[in-house]
Amino acid sequence: MLERVVGYSASIMDSYDDCAALVLVSGIDGPSDLKECVTSEKEIEFTSRNIHNSKLQTEISSELLKLARPTNVNQLGASNKFFNMQFSNSIMVPEKVYPSKLSPRNPDCTDPVFSLSWIDKYLYTMPTTALVFYDQASNETEEIVITQKIMHLKSRLGRLNCKLIVVLVGSESESSVSVLSLKRKAGLTGRDDIFVLDENVANLHGFLESLMAIIYDHTTAYFDAKMNKIREKRKALMPPYDVMLWDIRFTLKLAFCAEFKKDERCSIKLFESAYDSLTLVFVKGAINTDSEEYYNGRQLLDLIAFKLVRKLVGQKAYSMFRLHIRTVHHIYELNSISLNSKCALKWSANQFASFAQLCTLIESNQVSSSSSLYSKAVPHVPAGLLWLEVAQFLSKLGDSDQIEESLDDGFSEDEKDSVDIRNAFLNSISGLSLLPRSKAFALVRYGEWLERTEPDAATEAYKSAQRLLGSNAWPNIESFLSKKLNDKLNLFLLNLSDELPNLKHESNTQIFKVSAAFQYQSTFIGREIKAQVTLFPQFDANLSLEWIKITDSIGSYNFTHLESKEEGDDAKLLVRDRECSLYIKKRQPITLEYSINPLEIGEITFVNVEFQTKGGFKQIIPIEESSKYWLKDNAINSRTKKHFAPSEDPLFVSVKSRPARIDIIDETVTVAAVDERMKFDFKLISHEEQDIEPQYVVYMDDDVIMKDSLKLSADGTPSFISGYIDVSNSGFELKFTLTFDTASDSIPVSLEYNKDIDVIIPFRANFSLKPEYFPQEWPAFFAQVTDIPDILRKWCLHSTILSLLTNVSTYVYDCKLVLENSNNIFELEQDDVAINEPIDHNAITTAKHKFTTKLNISSENSFTEKKLIDNVEARAHLELTWKRQGHETLNKYIFPSVRLNLPSVEPRILAVPTVTDSEIKVSYHIENLTPKILNFSITMASSAYFAFQGPKIMSLRMLPFSSYALNYQLITLGDGRIQNKRPLPELRVFDKTSKRTLVPIAGSPGIVVDQGSLFIII
Incomplete structure (x- = not known):
């Protein structure tokens, strides 16, 4: 493992002047720069010959530079998305110390997690491949010397985990006897350990592809082995401290190795896991805020965040950056550190400056677009806006009125600012050159900062902003920015020290x-x-x-x-x-x-x-x-x-005029009824010093309904304003105005009074239609058409009326049933019902209206041709005449129409009881109202409550327009009282002609229907 590549020369290969070496320090998408390692190191010379002496070696170096991405981001050149290389002729490796100074087993290791030393160790570790050039041996003696050199160099490099590749420069092929002998004697057993090149070969493409593949395989194998070793160590060792901190350490090690392997998905996942765990450590307060490890942990959090920012794509990179800002601000709040404290402002400025530098680097194309390290962090936010954020943080930092000092912030060890405020403003203005409005805003902010120290420069900044906003690109703009600019320019208007050419009128500002x-x-x-x-x-x-x-x-x-x-x-x-x-x-x-x-x-x-x-x-x-x-x-x-x-x-x-000294006593109702002729009544008592004769106008909404004058005495004698209003079906406002003047004051005095009147439905009704028994018997016959009588049927409409008027009693004088469409089928027997009794709110009263229906024959031809109306349908409504208690005006309310459906020619059975002290009789009247001969099957069922005397089973044949009465005498059984009523024995009448069963109905109030059964009241 080689951790550094430096330009030192020492004493490893002094006597081998006939070889040339090229050291390739490579990583897969590794770091962009090399920092000094804090661990102890020693220098090892790799070769004494300059690596560019050989013509072939120089050509190879040139070609590799075209394929490998340079490690320094300030250097530009062709790059390869897989490799990160640096060439040198000497190496430097750390000295072995056991246990390592960075190991928690070493007693001198005080901060095993947040020490940046072990982070540097893994952050800048890269495997090395050594490419050594030899001229082919011309005799056996030279072959022995080259073999010894290769064996000695291979042994030395093997201890450093450095791969050796030998290149023989000559005309022989790799399959020649001498080359195979050298390969065997030197122990170069690998397929790609030795190559033979002709120094005059112009095309090295095939060799370079093989070389890059070897470096890639060696690098991948190195980091795979490194990650496996880290995982085994993680499982084998017991955590010497907090488990979460132990996991963070190993997660970061794996993340750094995955980064070198260019395993983007794995590295992002590991860095995110480490970031979340480290954030949780801060949130839980597991670290003392006074310790140095708290400060080191903050730096580690920043490092991981910017690792993710560089790796994430597009808007996700900026989202990660904003998440990091919010996370650290949350840590500040948990530690009671104000976001306006010196440390918080300085940290925020440095973070935005770092991100702005990254975005500026991409926008200025200082890094190749194929660079995997920077090309993915696409700056969706212009760098100029980020620099403006930096300038605003630094402005607050320089304003002592806005800074809050924190006694123990934990982040106060930050060193000097990464950028000064002036450069931040200038970078912002230059970065927003393509956004005129944003650039004008930055110029206004820059002018604000310059006002105190450099007023002339502030003036120039304001003028530049004004020119941007006043250009043709922004016609008629009226925004916060232009208003802010005008506010700043007022200083020069007040002092009359500067004439602004773009400001036409002073009143504009x-x-x-x-x-x-x-x-x-x-x-x-x-x-x-x-x-x-x-x-x-x-x-x-x-x-x-x-x-x-x-x-x-x-x-x-x-x-x-x-x-x-x-x-x-x-x-x-x-x-x-x-x-x-x-x-x-x-x-x-x-x-x-x-x-x-x-x-x-x-x-x-x-x-x-x-x-x-x-x-x-x-x-x-x-x-x-x-x-x-x-x-x-x-x-x-x-x-x-x-x-x-x-x-x-x-x-x-x-x-308004002075208030009138008049008392108003309102005696008008607040709730009116639909279609009511409502009376309004106002009592007026004057407290004026003189008698007055005011003019008044009464309004219903905006309509004038009364206009007159009245006299008001100074002695307090009341006067009245009263009248009637025809109410519709919606609420309205009742208002009157009164205007007068006095002999001592000619200024008119006015008085206005209004009130809202709600309109409701005064009554609500339920209707029940019941048949009435028609006791008169009529003959059963089958005669000529002219002899067919009009068969009358009696019905009764029961109405239950509920009063909805509140705080008043009403009198109902008349309740009239009006037939709207009867087709001469209905005839009222009693069309008016006088009630004339007071009804309070939510109280009910009842009314009955009896009427008859008759058979209507539409043709006077033969009986077989006459057409009967099978169903009778009509509509009727109630007209209620009523008045309020204490009022004289009668009002009429018309209920909504009721639909009356009556079967006019259907057979029916009416049950009519006769109850005396000595006996109970029930007559069932079977009526055939049709022009047909009907056959019935009649059965009287037994009952647990009554014994009966009368026909039990019989058949009945009825002529058209005929009736038949079945009389039964009932004898009570046991104590069968059920709420003063008993169920009647069930009479089953089956119409054989139409194949249906007739249900008896109540023919008088002595019989009631409950759940489909007939009950007799005893």
Whole structure:
């Protein structure tokens, strides 16, 4: 193993002047530079002849340079994606010490994990291949000498784990007897241990490909063996300290070896694992923050992070960098270290500078695109923006007001900054040359930094930024950046020391940000109201104003500077005196307060603020922004306090007339009913000193419904405003305005009163349609068409009505059923039902409407041709007449229509009971309403509650338009009372003609239906 390649010469091969050596120190995608190793080393000369003396050797070196990537990133040239080589004529190896100074078994090893010594050892370890040139022997004596040299050199290099390749320069082939004899005697048993080349050969392509393959195989085998040895050691040894730290050490060793092997996936995975474990060590607080290993661990975390940044592709590289920044910031917070502390700012600046240097290197094409070390870290973020971040961190670092000192930060051992702030700004500006707007932003930041020390350079920076923003590439731009630039240029306007050619009008640049607020959003005539206007300086300088004039829609108000009050320490935040100190301190706002006494009705709004500086500079700034706070003086400590602005829109105030001294007693309902003729009633009592005769207007929403005048006496006699409104089906606003004047005051006084009226449905109804028993018997016959009677059937519509009006009782006078479409099939027997009883909220009342249906024959031809209506369908609705209790107006409410479906020509069975103290009878009336002859099979089932006397099984044949009555006398059995009702014996009537079963229905209230069964009330 060879850890270093240096240019020393010593005494290993003094006597062998007839050979030439070329040492190839190679790694597969290894590191980009070689640092000094901290372990002890010794020098070994490899050859005394210059490696470029031989013509063949020189040509080979030249060709290899075209294939191998140089190790120094500052050198440019052709590169190969597999090899990282350096040529030399001498080597340097570490001295063997057991146990190693870097081993945890050595008592002198104090920091086995975070020591950078063992990291350097594995970070810069590379295998070596020695290429030695000999002239072919012309006799046996020379062959013996060459053989001895090769054997001695092979023995020495074997102890160094260096592979030896011998090149014989001559005309003989590799298969000649002398070459085979030399190979056997020197112990060069490998297939690729010896080559024979002709010095005059011009094309070395085949030899170089074989040579590169040998180096690649030797390098891969070396690191495979190294990784296997590390894994075996990891399993065999017991951890001498914390297991997590032990795992981190071996994970990093494997990661470094995988990196040399160009096993990208494996190396990234191992580096990520080591990074996560090391982060967990910091988060858990396993390391003392006062120790040196804490600082070394932070450096190790940075090293691993940038390893991953270089290896990851595209946006992932930048994401890894941002993750590393957030991780270390989180460690800062866990250790109670402010992100504005000196160590945190310095660390952040160094990290961004390192990443910016990497991105700058790629953008400037200083590294070949085929270089696997840098070409993958594609900078999706321009390097100029990263340099701007560095400059901002360093700016905070130089500002003592923003730095927070940390007593024990653990990261304060950082050495000097990697870059100064000026170079960071310049690198940012040059790196953003293709992004004009970002470059202008960087120039503004650069000018801010130069303001304190180099004002002229700051001016040039501002002008450069202004030219970028004012170019044709950015027409009519209005952004934060251009506003910031204008704010900075105000300094030169105030001093009148510089004329800016691109600034056409001074009014384009506002040196104050102005906000204002009225104390209240409404006031009355003659009542004083206050206003506050706040000026926020937009420049970093002190300024003296001569005067300030505030203008609103009714006048202007002047504040004059008083020389005796110019002391900066006495400058107040809140100014009420018209003669006051107008000395504006750096970045300190000033609030001017004044009073207004309006004399007319209307609105008052802010207009603008005008001021003049001592240098004669004038400016008018419109007032367009409202203040969020209202300033008040604290009576206890005389400090100004902020209170939230009292109104929603403080930029205007509404001026109204003086309030009227009139009491209003509202007796109008708050909830009206749909289609109600609602009465509104307002009682007015005057407390004015004189009798008045006001004019009033009543509005329903925006519609005028009443306009009149009334008299109000000064003695308090009440007057009334009342009337009626036809309510629709939606809510509305009821409002009235009252205007009057008095003999002592000609200014009109107005009064306005409004209330919201909700509109609801006053009633809700449920309907139940039941048949009514028709006791009159009619004959069974089969006669001419003219003799067929109209068969009447009686029905009853039961209505249950619920009142929804709250806080009031209602009287229902009429409840009328209106048939909308009956086709002369329905006839009402009782069309009006008078209830006339009070109904409270959520109380119910009932109504019944009886009507009959009749058979309608549409043709008067023969009986066989007549067409009957099989189904009767009609619609009806209820009309309810009602009024509120205490009101005289009757209202009518129409319920939604009800659909009535009645079978007009279907047979039916009505059960009608007769209950007396001595007997219980039930009559089943079977009615054939059809023009057909029907056959029925009748069966009466037995019951556990009744014994009966009457037909049990029978057949019945019925003529068209006929009826038949079955009478049963019932005898109760046992104590069968079930809620004062008993189930009737089941009568089964089967229509043989239509193949269906008829179900008996209740013919009177004495029988009820429950779950499909008939029950008799006893």
